[in-house]
Amino acid sequence: MTIxxxxxxxxxxxxxxxxxxxxxxxxxxxxxxxKFDPVALTTFRLAPDMLPMTxxxxxxxxxxxxxxxxxxxxxxxxxxxxxxxxxxxxxxxxKTLDYLATVPASALDGKEDTDITFPIGRDKTRTMKAQxxxxxxxxxxxxxxxxxxxxxxxxxxxxxxKGDYLAGAAAAAA
Amino acid sequence: MTIxxxxxxxxxxxxxxxxxxxxxxxxxxxxxxxKFDPVALTTFRLAPDMLPMTxxxxxxxxxxxxxxxxxxxxxxxxxxxxxxxxxxxxxxxxKTLDYLATVPASALDGKEDTDITFPIGRDKTRTMKAQxxxxxxxxxxxxxxxxxxxxxxxxxxxxxxKGDYLAGAAAAAA
Numbered sequence: 001m002t003i004x005x006x007x008x009x010x011x012x013x014x015x016x017x018x019x020x021x022x023x024x025x026x027x028x029x030x031x032x033x034x035k036f037d038p039v040a041l042t043t044f045r046l047a048p049d050m051l052p053m054t055x056x057x058x059x060x061x062x063x064x065x066x067x068x069x070x071x072x073x074x075x076x077x078x079x080x081x082x083x084x085x086x087x088x089x090x091x092x093x094x095k096t097l098d099y100l101a102t103v104p105a106s107a108l109d110g111k112e113d114t115d116i117t118f119p120i121g122r123d124k125t126r127t128m129k130a131q132x133x134x135x136x137x138x139x140x141x142x143x144x145x146x147x148x149x150x151x152x153x154x155x156x157x158x159x160x161x162k163g164d165y166l167a168g169a170a171a172a173a174a
Numbered sequence: 175m176t177i178x179x180x181x182x183x184x185x186x187x188x189x190x191x192x193x194x195x196x197x198x199x200x201x202x203x204x205x206x207x208x209k210f211d212p213v214a215l216t217t218f219r220l221a222p223d224m225l226p227m228t229x230x231x232x233x234x235x236x237x238x239x240x241x242x243x244x245x246x247x248x249x250x251x252x253x254x255x256x257x258x259x260x261x262x263x264x265x266x267x268x269k270t271l272d273y274l275a276t277v278p279a280s281a282l283d284g285k286e287d288t289d290i291t292f293p294i295g296r297d298k299t300r301t302m303k304a305q306x307x308x309x310x311x312x313x314x315x316x317x318x319x320x321x322x323x324x325x326x327x328x329x330x331x332x333x334x335x336k337g338d339y340l341a342g343a344a345a346a347a348a
Contacts, residue, residue: 003286003305008182015310046220046329112177120337131177136189140340143317144324151325155220163294166314 005071005112006105009134013064013142014100018169020060020146021093023153023160026168028086030158038086044152053152057089060145061096067138068100070116071130072107179245179286180279183308187238187316188274192343194234194320195267197327197334200342202260204332212260218326227326231263234319235270241312242274244290245304246281 001007031038043052051059058081069076076099083089112131120126128137147165154160163171175181205212217226225233232255243250250273257263286305294300302311321339328334337345 001286001305002284003177003179003182005177007305008177008309012309012313016314046325047331050328110176112175131175131181135182135186137340139186139313140190140317141336143314144321144336144339147318147321148325150318151220151322154224157221162315162318165318166311 004105004109005131005134006103006108009108009139010068010100010103010105012139013068014097015169016142016146017061017064017093017097017100019165019167020057020149021090022168022172023150023158023164024057024086024090024093026160026164027153027158030153030156031086034157039084041153041156041158042084042086042089044156046148046152046155050148053149054083054089056145056149056152058083058092060142060149061092063138063142063145065096065099066118067134067142068103068108070118071111071114071134072103074103074107178279178283179305179308180277180282183282183313184242184274184277184279186313187242188271189343190316190320191235191238191267191271191274193339193341194231194323195264196342196346197324197332197338198231198260198264198267200334200338201327201332204327204330205260208331213258215327215330215332216258216260216263218330220322220326220329224322227323228257228263230319230323230326232257232266234316234323235266237312237316237319239270239273240292241308241316242277242282244292245285245288245308246277248277248281 027041028038031041042054045052065076079092079095083092112129114130115127116130116133117125117127150160150165201215202212205215216228219226239250253266253269257266288304289301290304290307291299291301324334324339
């Protein structure tokens, strides 16, 4: 199989979203085992002026949802952004996976050089070719928020290893 | 341009390596401004049983160097792993960029379905197809260590924003 824009992005996003859901399970189990309020973990920040874990998960989800929607033209659902619990965050990840499943390969493939204009901050936009946009903007942004979620959990003692981040969901299903 | 295995990986790695070098500059400048020993920052860990920042940078570099070498067959140089200062870490990133520049597109393109066997931990190996290996193993591993480096700097008060991670090097050069 020759690589395509879809195969280079959507399965990659799905794989990591499933692993993100898996590491959230470990966070929830840790809170239960240690008998602390899980909200202390989902609202934790690595620095006072960084976003809390809930937002890290939501932004990871929306990075791929909006990135794929902009390139594919397959409209993405909008969500209320009111997730607070581990279960709600996992449901948000599932909704993102459900959306990705609706995007056919043909909606992305061949669009490498299509100009994509996207918002940066509140009042600016930027334009990139679709391949560069997905691979050098959406993808590092996505991994940034997934890894920051992992770092917040790990910093707070959740028993996680890099294998959980790389392949936890597949290992759990095997 | 149709996407290829090389264009989906090597320019992506280069882009983020340059941004990694850029955020290290900000870390070094912060240590100087605040007049603390920069080694306190380069040896910092987000948890006592996580790797220090130096190792995060080295593993990020080696993830892409070894990943590309395994698929391309273009032998990668080996380094001593003794970097301790910001300047040494930046030199290691540059050596990784220099290696990537030696890998022609033809060394990766068309190899999507080639089996790649790679070490996991000390005494195991795993085999994946080259495309899956590069995109669902090397790439998330790479971003994991780059983002953890960012998180260590940010947690310690280095004035960074996500824009520095996504596009700091290009913005500085513009």
